[in-house]
Amino acid sequence: KQEVTQIPAALSVPEGENLVLNCSFTDSAIYNLQWFRQDPGKGLTSLLLIQSSQREQTSGRLNASLDKSSGRSTLYIAASQPGDSATYLCAVRDYKLSFGAGTTVTVRA
Amino acid sequence: SAVISQKPSRDICQRGTSLTIQCQVDSQVTMMFWYRQQPGQSLTLIATANQGSEATYESGFVIDKFPISRPNLTFSTLTVSNMSPEDSSIYLCSVFSGVGETQYFGPGTRLLVL
Numbered sequence: 001k002q003e004v005t006q007i008p009a010a011l012s013v014p015e016g017e018n019l020v021l022n023c024s025f026t027d028s029a030i031y032n033l034q035w036f037r038q039d040p041g042k043g044l045t046s047l048l049l050i051q052s053s054q055r056e057q058t059s060g061r062l063n064a065s066l067d068k069s070s071g072r073s074t075l076y077i078a079a080s081q082p083g084d085s086a087t088y089l090c091a092v093r094d095y096k097l098s099f100g101a102g103t104t105v106t107v108r109a
Numbered sequence: 110s111a112v113i114s115q116k117p118s119r120d121i122c123q124r125g126t127s128l129t130i131q132c133q134v135d136s137q138v139t140m141m142f143w144y145r146q147q148p149g150q151s152l153t154l155i156a157t158a159n160q161g162s163e164a165t166y167e168s169g170f171v172i173d174k175f176p177i178s179r180p181n182l183t184f185s186t187l188t189v190s191n192m193s194p195e196d197s198s199i200y201l202c203s204v205f206s207g208v209g210e211t212q213y214f215g216p217g218t219r220l221l222v223l
Contacts, residue, residue, distance in 0.1 A: 034212060043201060044152075044214040051209055089151065096167075097142075097203075097212055099151040 002027045004092050008099035014108050019077040021103045023090030035064050035075050036089040038102070044089065048075070074085050080107045110152070111136055111206035114213035119220045122192055129188045130218045142203040144215070146161030152201065158185045169216035192222045 003026040013019060022102065023033070033050050036044040044051040048057045048064040056065045077084055084107050089098045112135040122128050132141060147184040155175055156164045164177040165191040178186045189196050 008207045032209060036214075040217075043216040046211055046213060049209050049211045064164075091152075091212070093210075093212070096154050096157070 002030075002092055002094055002098040004090060004098050004100040005032075005086075006090055007099065008102050008103060010104045010106075012106040013080055015078055015080060015082060017107075017109075019075075019080050019084070019099075019105060021075040021077075021088050021090075021105070023073040023075070023100055025073075025092045025098075026069050026082060027094065028081045029094060030068065031093045033064075033066055033073050034091045034093070034097070035062075035073075036091060038087045040087075055070060082104075082107045082109045110147060110211070110212040111138070111204050113202055113204065113213060115200075115202055115215040115218050117218060118216065119219040119221075121223065123157065124193050124222055126192055127188055127190045128192065128220060129186050130186045130200055130202075132187070132215055134204055136206065138204040138206060139182070140205065141179065141185045142212075143185075143187045144201045144203065144214075145197040148197070155187070155200075160210045189220065194219075194222045196220065197222045 006026045007022045012087040035047040038044050041087045050057045063076045066073045066103045087102045089102045091097045114133045115132045141158045144152045144182045146152050154167050155170045158164045158177045158179040160179045176188045199217040201217045
């Protein structure tokens with residue numbers, strides 16, 4: 001059974017600081033890994049999708065890396081802004097999508 | 110990409126009653142997924158719905174409690190039956206679409222059972 005862990009559970013940083021969010025998974029036989037953002041009371045927004053054959057994906061200030069052999073992914077958010085405050089979820093797909101518990105980020109103005 | 114809508118967006122229900130949640134996708138998809146997010150928790154897959162066949166349920170979820178319909182390639186319903194306060198959650202519909210099969214989610218249905 002795939003287990004997905006996200007560390008830390010919560011993070012508070014001043015505006016402008018870079019964010020580093022970690023995700024680990026137990027079974028490396030994955031199809032892809034996806035990072036989502038969830039705002040309070042809202043649904044999920046897809047941020048980045050990394051295929052199992054890829055090492056990283058970038059979109060604007062966001063960069064996600066994937067090391068499948070060690071079962072790890074990292075989401076970097078550069079120059080954080082208060083609007084980045086949200087819960088970030090990592091999800092790994094084998095035959096289904098398995099989610100971590102999320103990292104709740106607060107960016108202080 | 111895929112645009113997903115859900116109805117209702119939220120509801121307050123009495124225990125023992127049932128609620129049917131609708132999910133509509135703007136494109137034809139083979140599989141539709143139903144997830145539950147309990148308060149303060151992450152997402153858990155309830156079942157996978159394929160058009161023209163029985164839904165496949167994950168461990169801990171049964172058809173009698175969560176019957177699913179999938180009448181065509183753009184629509185699905187999830188019913189939460191004989192509700193109890195423990196069923197208070199957000200229920201989300203999801204599909205794979207596009208390059209690399211990105212997974213997209215609907216806005217969710219927020220259910221409170223009293």
